[in-house]
Amino acid sequence: MLRIAVPNKGMLADTATQMLSEAGYVIRRDPKELIVFDPANDVEFFYLRPRDIATYVGSGALDVGITGRDLLLDSGSGATEIVGLDFGESTFRFAGPAGRFSTLADLHGVRVATSYPGLVGAYLKSEGVAAELVPLDGAVESAVRLGVADAVADVVSTGTTLRQQGLEVFGPVILESTAVLISSGAELAGLPTFQRRIQGVLVARQYVLMDYDLPSGLVEAASAITPGLESPTISPLRDSDWVAVRVMVPRVRMNAIMDELYELGARAILVSSIHAARI
Numbered sequence: 407m408l409r410i411a412v413p414n415k416g417m418l419a420d421t422a423t424q425m426l427s428e429a430g431y432v433i434r435r436d437p438k439e440l441i442v443f444d445p446a447n448d449v450e451f452f453y454l455r456p457r458d459i460a461t462y463v464g465s466g467a468l469d470v471g472i473t474g475r476d477l478l479l480d481s482g483s484g485a486t487e488i489v490g491l492d493f494g495e496s497t498f499r500f501a502g503p504a505g506r507f508s509t510l511a512d513l514h515g516v517r518v519a520t521s522y523p524g525l526v527g528a529y530l531k532s533e534g535v536a537a538e539l540v541p542l543d544g545a546v547e548s549a550v551r552l553g554v555a556d557a558v559a560d561v562v563s564t565g566t567t568l569r570q571q572g573l574e575v576f577g578p579v580i581l582e583s584t585a586v587l588i589s590s591g592a593e594l595a596g597l598p599t600f601q602r603r604i605q606g607v608l609v610a611r612q613y614v615l616m617d618y619d620l621p622s623g624l625v626e627a628a629s630a631i632t633p634g635l636e637s638p639t640i641s642p643l644r645d646s647d648w649v650a651v652r653v654m655v656p657r658v659r660m661n662a663i664m665d666e667l668y669e670l671g672a673r674a675i676l677v678s679s680i681h682a683a684r685i
């Protein structure tokens with residue numbers, strides 16, 4: 407049986423649970439439930455703090471898990487990233503009072519507050535910067551105003567929290583983070599199926615199905631616009647001057663592609679959602 411760690415709270419929890427539901431797994435009905443058994447799929451889900459998930463998976467206590475790349479690296483655990491999950495994107499940055507710092511080297515001998523001491527310590531070491539870390543549990547942006555640190559290193563999403571505290575980012579991006587699927591490295595019988603199901607959810611979210619009618623002489627030009635994953639499906643129409651084309655296209659490009667196809671001469675261009683996929 408595959409044992410899977412899922413965030414029980416925080417920024418990643420809702421989307422992670424929704425992905426599992428879309429992948430056909432049993433999810434918890436009550437936020438207080440910590441362990442959910444899914445006998446039909448031979449898996450067990452453990453709802454844990456996102457910050458602890460890499461530790462459980464790295465130790466081999468659990469087989470796979472969903473967490474943030476930043477949390478995985480901060481943990482220093484031996485778990486490995488299998489695939490990015492296209493949600494929970496953030497950047498990890500240094501920030502300080504507006505105008506006070508401009509480069510990484512300015513951090514020499516300075517106090518840096520963070521709730522990611524493993525990640526930040528390793529980064530500063532690799533860059534040869536000797537700063538003093540001030541480990542905090544959260545809300546680190548307040549540390550400068552309150553005088554316990556000179557700068558912070560933290561997750562930045564919209565940048566609103568920094569701005570409200572009169573701080574601005576400086577220096578290089580420490581990390582581009584996203585939610586990731588991580589594994590203990592053990593080769594387990596159920597793992598390939600779980601991975602394919604998660605991949606199927608990603609594909610269903612990233613792609614749409616596009617159908618259009620096309621003058622048969624334009625197939626090559628249209629295939630250049632919509633090459634599909636393998637190759638577009640071309641079906642005959644009753645009017646032999648026309649064909650029907652069915653193809654997967656990236657959701658973010660769907661409208662631009664419809665415009666290009668229409669200009670080329672395609673008509674009756676229809677888009678539908680993909681509910682599940684195995685690629």
Ligand SMILES: Nc1ncnc2c1ncn2[C@@H]1O[C@H](COP(=O)(O)OP(=O)(O)OP(=O)(O)O)[C@@H](O)[C@H]1O
Binds near residue numbers: 418495496
């Ligand atoms: N706007 C955001 N704010 C905070 N975390 C975000 C944001 N966007 C994405 N994330 C990601 O979510 C994860 C952090 O999740 P979460 O906030 O639940 O953990 P935490 O900060 O350690 O816990 P808590 O806030 O409950 O103390 C990280 O991987 C982070 O990169």
Ligand SMILES: O=P(O)(O)OC[C@H]1O[C@H](OP(=O)(O)OP(=O)(O)O)[C@H](O)[C@@H]1O
Binds near residue numbers: 543545560564565567
């Ligand atoms: O750039 P923004 O959109 O403002 O988001 C970034 C903020 O969100 C997170 O805080 P969270 O709510 O997780 O609280 P925490 O600091 O206590 O972890 C993060 O630690 C930043 O403080």
Ligand SMILES: [Mg+2]
Binds near residue numbers: 416544
């Ligand atoms: Mg947080």
